[in-house]
Amino acid sequence: MKQFIPLLFVVVAISISSNAQRYLPSQRGIQLSYGTVNGIKPQQAFYIGGALSTYKQKGSRWIIGAEYLQKLFDYKQISIPVSQFSIEGGYYSNLLSDPGNTLLLSVGTSVLAGYETSNWGKKLLFDGATLRNEDAFLYGGALTLELEVYLTDRIILLVNARERVVWGSSIGQFSTQLGIGLKYIIN
Secondary structure, eight states: OTTHHHHHHHHHHHHHHHGGGSSOTTOEEEEEEEEEETTOOTTTEEEEEEEEEEEOGGGOEEEEEEEEEEEEEEETTEEEEEEEEEEEEEEEEEEEEOTTSOEEEEEEEEEEEEEEEEGGGOOBOTTSOBOOOOOEEEEEEEEEEEEEEESSSSEEEEEEEEEEEEESOSSOSEEEEEEEEEEEEOO
């Protein structure tokens, strides 16, 4: 029994000190996210994104990232992809966090710009039909609600819901995204 007392002391000391290293100003993290678009099955509409976030005071943070969004539209026996590539920059503010700094709920706004292509630029289909959608530049913004759950001091589970508004798209101005991701704190 006496041999477990030092081990117990080390475990308690590590768990107490670990919470003090979260949401520090200038702390940075790299994140990857994946999810569904407009509630459609991920096989038909999905997004994948990566970003760099820099924390400021009280859990607020700046974020800069890139995203790929794809929707498939069925046409006869094939699916026609419409793909969007975008970059974004935004600011997230802390709404709610627990005393142990394990959970952080934040809301963020972003501006974004990108490019959209339909069927990778191929306008003529297999049956002779022609796509009328034009490739185009996109611009707009996003409003995001994100929950961060610390799994360890450096690995964070992300759960988010966001509404993107883009102009220039041939597939609609609004898209709702629901996704999950992981963030790794690099410093």
